[in-house]
Amino acid sequence: MIKYPVQTFEDSAELLAKALGQHDLAGISQALAPLNTSEILEQLERLGTTDRAVAYRTLPKDRAIEVFERLDAALQADLVSGLKEADVAEVFEQLSPDDRVALLDELPATVAHRLISGLDAKERALTSTVLGYPQRSVGRVMSPEFVTTHPMLSVGATFARVRSHLDDAESVYTIPVTDGGRHLVGVVSLRDVLRADESLLVADIMKSPLSVPATEDAEEAARYCADAKILALPIVDAEDRLVGILTVDDALRILEDAETEDAFRSGGTEPLRRPYLATPVGTIVKARVVWLLVLALGATLTVQVIGAFEATLEQQVVLSLFIPLLIGTGGNTGNQAATTITRALALGDVRPRDVFKVFAREVRVGAFLGLLLGSLGFTIASFAFTVPIGLVIGLTLLGVCTMAASIGGLMPLLGKAVKADPAVFSNPFISTFVDAAGLIIYFLIATAVLGL
Amino acid sequence: MIKYPVQTFEDSAELLAKALGQHDLAGISQALAPLNTSEILEQLERLGTTDRAVAYRTLPKDRAIEVFERLDAALQADLVSGLKEADVAEVFEQLSPDDRVALLDELPATVAHRLISGLDAKERALTSTVLGYPQRSVGRVMSPEFVTTHPMLSVGATFARVRSHLDDAESVYTIPVTDGGRHLVGVVSLRDVLRADESLLVADIMKSPLSVPATEDAEEAARYCADAKILALPIVDAEDRLVGILTVDDALRILEDAETEDAFRSGGTEPLRRPYLATPVGTIVKARVVWLLVLALGATLTVQVIGAFEATLEQQVVLSLFIPLLIGTGGNTGNQAATTITRALALGDVRPRDVFKVFAREVRVGAFLGLLLGSLGFTIASFAFTVPIGLVIGLTLLGVCTMAASIGGLMPLLGKAVKADPAVFSNPFISTFVDAAGLIIYFLIATAVLGL
Missing domain, CATH: 1.25.60.10 (MgtE N-terminal domain-like)
Structure with missing residues (x-):
């Protein structure tokens, strides 16, 4: 501490x-x-x-x-x-x-x-x-107070400009360079200004500028600023004219807020927007209840699936013993894949276009995990119950893991493609679809193997 | 984009x-x-x-x-x-x-x-x-290259010092002030140096310094730097001597890495440490399989619980229909609480000492959610099945939500108290304990209400 x-x-x-x-x-x-x-x-x-x-x-x-x-x-x-x-x-x-x-x-x-x-x-x-x-948008969180210089100004004159804007510019350490039409043409750091000979021109020492349009999503812009390791990112309008700067501390705050949102939504609750202890209990309930209801209503699908196989269950009540384990494993596998891809999307490691690459990887990962868990499940259940039960459990784990990983990996991409929050989109879908599909796989394999 | x-x-x-x-x-x-x-x-x-x-x-x-x-x-x-x-x-x-x-x-x-x-x-x-x-520790990620000044140096002399360290200091925009024994006694920003009269002493313009010890956890230090909205945080040894600085861009990277870790672990998988598409499939499997096995082994507890109530199920196969819905709702409620508290701990909004406050809040939130979902569940199940079944579902939802929210809220705090990662600690515990406890609640209420 x-x-x-x-x-x-x-x-x-x-x-x-x-x-x-x-x-x-x-x-x-x-x-x-x-x-x-x-x-x-x-x-x-x-x-x-x-x-x-x-x-x-x-x-x-x-x-x-x-x-x-x-x-x-x-x-x-x-x-x-x-x-x-x-x-x-x-x-x-x-x-x-x-x-x-x-x-x-x-x-x-x-x-x-x-x-x-x-x-x-x-x-x-x-x-x-x-x-x-x-x-x-980043325009909404940028600072419109900045100090600029011109390519034909000297380093000395630039330093004088900085000195005269010490009180009103949001950052004086990164100085955007603009031409007569306010177009962004370069950037110099105060460090470079201090290092260079006073008589040099800005054009001699400026670097090519990174910038993002003001209409860009604030989170994307913040991550760009963070990844580029710069103290301030120039923000431009559609004509590439400088309209503001995004400072690294604002970028940090934006990313923190975005990550708080992601963390909450992955956990199936709306973000609280206030610190936990400062939030009334009623507000916490409100942030959670909609999600719980949506998930519970989705889960009624599982009631119907089991209902459809009630006759099978009546013949073999033992099958009900494995329901939580099997759908739990499916849910966990789906969550792992969804979490990985949601985070990769947030970090820009994966893009919506990579959908086939992701699918191909997750099918393999899921099948691999299914083989490992399935063999283990087969062995344990064969000893503890019977070999046919072991076979049902083993095959179901293989099927459920493969299905859950590929569905779980695709959902965040689908969410992003339809412009929804990947985490919001994935969670209920995995909980309901993967659970119901897992149960169907289970009962179909059980009826086939046990000859019910 | x-x-x-x-x-x-x-x-x-x-x-x-x-x-x-x-x-x-x-x-x-x-x-x-x-x-x-x-x-x-x-x-x-x-x-x-x-x-x-x-x-x-x-x-x-x-x-x-x-x-x-x-x-x-x-x-x-x-x-x-x-x-x-x-x-x-x-x-x-x-x-x-x-x-x-x-x-x-x-x-x-x-x-x-x-x-x-x-x-x-x-x-x-x-x-x-x-x-x-x-x-x-933050000592491991700090930069040992910095430029300092002395309280009795003039503003002009400080500026000259900065100019002579433009190439080797990690940051020249935040200048720690140290006394003869290298003890940190203040901090001045380059902006303040440029603003002040050259003949003033550093002592006249310096601010009291924020600092953290080099042995401090890197994530805590990074969050401190971020929250204080400063460009560089001085790092000191046990005698309060300056040993390095943590710059905001390094702080940002540390927080990003910590949040990637948290996101992965909340999703029940180990962090990949490399971008998704650059990670071999085998490595992804390895990052997930241990968790899946732990969770699956934990889930065998549910097999035993249902096994213990097999006779009850044989009498009323209809009870098996609701198993996924009920334990799913318990799991979701537990996850919501665990996610909220894990994030609050990461942001410093909640501390391990707040355990009673958190428990009192989560019991109330859980009971509230349970009442809402329980009434709905009672109504729907009474219509679709029978009133006694409706009563079992309603009461179980009330019990399960209250139990799950309070357990889910406590787990991250318990994890933090035993110095484990709150997310790592919570996830398997919620999946196994809350599921098994939920099933016991369900079958006890069912036997009581249905007189089995």
Whole structure:
């Protein structure tokens, strides 16, 4: 764990909880005073909405703004309703345009309008630029505040430009180079500017720029920025004109959010959007219940499949013993394949066009796993029950694993192809189709082998 | 998708595959020529080991080094065996100390020793510093090359120091401030240095430093760096002396790797460590089979549970119809809770000490979900079958959901407490314990309600 300078995390949490319980404002302030911004954030993210607003209001003004800037937009919006309008307007003005837009997306339209109209003309224009791009696009999360240079400017002049924009540019370490028509033609790092002779031209030292269009999906752009190991990625419009930059710390936040979403959806629940302890129980239930219902309704397919083979089961009740094991193994195999391909898609290792490659691989992987598990299942079940039962179990495992791996591998690709979240698409399909298909394979093999 | 300047990604991939198939070195070189480094990486990561080495060797020297630097350590190690020793030594020298250590960890000891002894004294010393820290600690991934300043130095002198270290410091944008004993006492950003008057002292403008000890877990440190939104995090030894820095792009890579691991393990498979298409089928089978076996062996518990209630099933074969639905719902509910808590632990939203808070929440969430699903199940099953059957299904869903959510929520915390990977720990436990316990709940309720 990270060391805390003055007191442990748990001490602070306890002090804070106690002071909040007693509505002791001085006590709350005291509990937070020795903490740095990161530590205050961690404490606030564990509190319920009301307590969080109370604790936040005890912070000194400068600290309060720093804390506000780093809260998730959903928590910022929670706070806004508990603050005085003048305070909100002040904090809002201090936010960078992209953070402002993230907050606006969380607020009721009337509050959002009031906040925008309270901005000065320049800040309002910057905010509108970002607001103009579609949700989930990189234009929506980029920063429209940047410092640029021109290929025919000298290194010395570029350095002077950087110095004069230290306060308003989001990043001064990566400097996009644009021509007279604002087209992106290159990029120089501040390090290169410092290294080069002052009299050289930017054109002599600039590198060819990486860039993505503002309408690009934010997650794709963030991964591109991350993979390229650059501190800021220039964002351009359809005519290749520079409109903003995506900084690596924003890229990191986007990827974290995307991965939280993926993790939740692979686990069959909607993302919570707020830290766990700060989320009311009712909201957690809501995030899970739809998925559970969809999966449970899908599972009624298995009721029907077993119902169709009820006569077979009546003759051989022993067959029911293996139902959870067999469909469990199918589900696990399907999940393994789906997880692998979902992650490979997220990382850009696999593309929707690779569908045949993936299918060919997963059939082989599934058959291999089926052979291993099937032989084992055959041996164990033959000893514990009878050889024909062993044969049924062994053959079913072979069939189920092959089917489940190939279906599991295809689903995320199919999801991506129809522009759905691969994880959202795969999960219910695997749970229902693979389970039902597995049962059919089982009963068909059983009737054939046992001659029922 | 990202735009490619000259040709589409698929065109390049096709050209490359064709040239590789015909062993046409000029063709390979031609296919890669129009691509930038990121694009070449993407292409190489889709090839098998042999093809990758062939394609890599056609790259011009400068480009080859750039590409090598950005490959994952596992793929670097694959390449090393296909290159001439002199070429390897040259590339190895160009790597930064932390990347060097990552590669060394992948290589056979003899090769590693030879490479280290080929370095000059300074580079060898830097590499040894990093090599001296334990695996998975931040010391092992930090950069030991940094530029520092002193509180009593002027801003102007600090700027001169930065200028003289442009080539050898990993980051010049975050400048740690150390005292005579190398203790970390502050931090200044290059932006602040440029903004401040040259004659001011560093002590006047420095901020209090965030830092983590070099023995800290790399993932914790990376998340700390990410959450603090800083470009570089100073790393200190036990006496608070500066020993390295963790840059945000390294933090990002560490978090990505950690999340890939988590995603794979939640899906019940070991991480592949290489891109999917670059991984042999046998390796994929190996990554999955152990998990499948563990889960299948765990599932034999369900065979025994059903076996114990075989007489009940013989009387009421209809009960077997609901087995997949009921244990499936239990498994889904357990997974939802485990996923939520695993992610909350990874993000630092929940700590092992919060076990009672989590348990209290999950019991309520589970009971709530159970009531909703149970009422629905009761209604549907009462109509489709009989009211007593409906009652059995409804009550079982209530019991199973409550049990599964609370067990599922506790498992990642228990895993973390015993220092296991929360995802690794939760998955098999939920699949086996929750399934078996769910079946027992089901049969007990059935015998009670149906009077069997």
